[in-house]
Amino acid sequence: MKIGNVEIKGYAALAPMAGVTDRAMREICVRYGAAFCVGELTSAKAVVLGDDKSKALLKSVGGKIWAPQLFGSDPDIIAAAAQKALEYGPSFIDINMGCPAPKVAGNGAGSALMRDIPRACKIIRAVSNAVDVPVTVKFRTGWDKDHITAVELAVAAEASGAAAVTVHGRTREQMYAPPVDIKTIAAVKKAVKIPVIANGDIISGAAAKEMYENTGCDFVSVGRAARGNPFIFGEINAYLSGKAYTAPTLKERLNVCKEQIEKMCEYKDPYIAVLEARKHLSWYITGLSGAAELRRQACSVKTNADIDAIIQKALELNPDM
Ligand SMILES: Cc1cc2nc3c(=O)[nH]c(=O)nc-3n(C[C@H](O)[C@H](O)[C@H](O)COP(=O)(O)O)c2cc1C
Secondary structure, eight states: OEETTEEOOSSEEEOOOTTTSOHHHHHHHHHTTOSOEEEEEEEHHHHHTTOHHHHHTTOOOTTSOEEEEEEOSOHHHHHHHHHHHGGGOOSOEEEEEOOOOHHHHTTTOGGGGGGOHHHHHHHHHHHHHHOSSOEEEEEEEEEETTEEOHHHHHHHHHHTTOSEEEEEEEETTTTTOSOOOHHHHHHHHHHOSSOEEEESOOOSHHHHHHHHHHHOOSEEEEOGGGTTOTTHHHHHHHHHHTOOOOOOOHHHHHHHHHHHHHHHHHHSOHHHHHHHHHHHHHHHHTTSTTHHHHHHHHTTOOSHHHHHHHHHHHHHHOTTO
16 A cells, blocks of 8 residues: 555554554554554644644654644644644654544544534645645544545545545444444445545454455554554454464563553653553453453552562463463
8 A cells, every 4th residue: 555655565554542552552563563653643733832742742653654643623723733743754644533532523623524524625735735745634434323424525535635544434423332334434445546544443363354355445453452462463464464373472462561661661751651551551461360450450550660560470370371
């Protein structure tokens, strides 16, 4: 697949998840086979105002293919933020038109743009004119089941200069509830020439293959299933290329968990990083023997030594994994 002039190899990308897919997780996922990744939702207005926290979200993943993701409702402000984002050398720029959060959609941004296609087009056009990298757009199937606008928005996005679209196969109203609307993703694919990246409930190699086959999509992206499991990308790559896949042992998985948390401590304030690491540690140990108690303990870790102790205990309780 090519996003504009950016050649993408592989089978699956890491989807953006605010508060989850930080730089450490993106680096780890790319290392374990994600073809590219999209950063956390970032307010265009905050970037333009020079907010340090928002600027930190725009930092790249050492030389890999990646895009920051911007949200906003004002075409000029998103265009200005996109120009600032170029300082960090992104491969392309993604615009969010699917976020259901009231503080985003309530201000005319995110999923609200699925109901205001003329404004969505002005934003895409303004950003495309402002930057010399490809511009992509991520949205859902529509606002609710009575307003499925993904095809109309995708066609309009293509005409306004988008180089690819990602469709999360749910409405804003659905949030994350099943089912994923495969038919609408397939209809989007039929309606545009630019690549279509399909997203929603891809939790395995088999699920990725089904998404490709049932929608005709050009690529897929994985969100929640990558939490605590960057290895899913290796599994998908092996499954789709017909190669054998050997899952990592628990020790290998938990070593990667430790490394991810070390990277978090390197890239952020180490105290905040450990607090944020609680959820990542919980995801890595999900499903293990003794997981309920280990997860309870993970919720109160305060130091790297606390994290190491939980990892050690997880290994002792699961000697055969
Ligand atoms: C905690 C969380 C945060 C998310 N943040 C973003 C975001 O910042 N930008 C975005 O476009 N989508 C965001 N999403 C949606 C995901 O990118 C993805 O579309 C959704 O989770 C469906 O894919 P999945 O079933 O593979 O998880 C978020 C999802 C979750 C669960």
